[in-house]
Amino acid sequence: MIKPFHSTTYRRLLIAVSAVLPLFGCAPMIQTTPASIEQTASVSSHTIKLLAPAEITLATGYSRTLPDKSAWKPVGHLPQGTVYRPVGTIFTIEGRQVHEAYLVIRDSKLVGFYLPGEQNYSPLSNAVPLNLGEVE
Template sequence: MNLPFLLRRAFAVTPSTLAALLLAACAFAVPTEPARFAPLAAGALAPSIFLAQDAELRLSTGYSRTLPANSRWRAVGTLPQGTVYQRVDGVFSIEGRHVHEAYLVVKESALRGFYLPGEAAFTPLSPSVSLPLGAP
């Protein structure tokens, strides 16, 4: 075999590879702003919330997420935007160009956005979503 043929074959891009590259290039980054997170005081009673039914979310990145029914969330701190809740019975993440672990930021039973602990940042949810809170 000749060298030009080998080079063309080595750098050949299949349609499925090209589609995957284009989709990845189109993903939007999760918009963030610095967060002034204040953890709950050591030994403080951590309130929790329980979702009575699924809550569907559409993120500004174009991705969707579902907060599952019967999931439990424990308060871990506060932000100026609301109380920060971490999922107790699993891990919740949001996605844009990257995947980020996310905690809920809730004020007056409405999801206002997410606290991203790995980035120490807040990302707003617009519009906010009323959460179907219930008793376990």
Template sequence: MAMAASPVPKLRAWMARAGVTRVAHVGRALLLASTCALALNACMSVSTQKVGMTPVASADPVHTIQLSRVVIAALPNDSSVTLPAASQWRRVGALPQGDVYRSMGGLFTIQTRRQGEAYLVASSGKLLGFYLPGESAYMALSRPVTLPVEMRQ
């Protein structure tokens, strides 16, 4: 059984006739890849501020909320995050911006510079942003969103 001829020599001959050198072709490809990587990184980059969360004291009563409907919140990097209907959240601490709630239904993550766990930060019935425990940072939403709370304990 004969093997098919490689198309590489034909491609090289065509590139030579067209005046495209290997270095120029590779250089353009690297420039394009670098530009795409920088643009993608800029899209995922969000402004955060370092904060220290004050944890809930063990003597404090357990405080949970349940959302009555889906909540969609706009992040500062022009993406959005969806909080599921009927999801339950337990108060785990406080920041100067508001109370901090952790998902009771498993890990809740959002995409920032990297994907990481996120807790809700809410005050006066509004979602204001997210606390990123892996970075000890607060990320404000583009605009606050009303939290449709169905159940409080």
């Protein structure tokens, strides 16, 4: 015998679905690992600029564009590469939260981001080639 569908069962189902549904709309968190910037003599003091824009797609599904002619000043080094902060602006990346981000560059490729507020490193799944020059 099939039992009739009771309104309490319907309410419980509705509450359960309502509680879980918002989780599907949340963006994924940005993958990070703890990192500390090292100040070394091998870090250049030359500010760099992008000679062409660079499109970045994060694992979170969000994308960012590094604008051409943007200037970046070296602030230190991580094992993954040299860390550059933007000059005259703030750069952010986004996942479940928005994070201030510095570029981590190795061999003229963007390999990830240093998140100064959290002191974390966030790798890119694919390195992005950058067309770089020095600020005169």
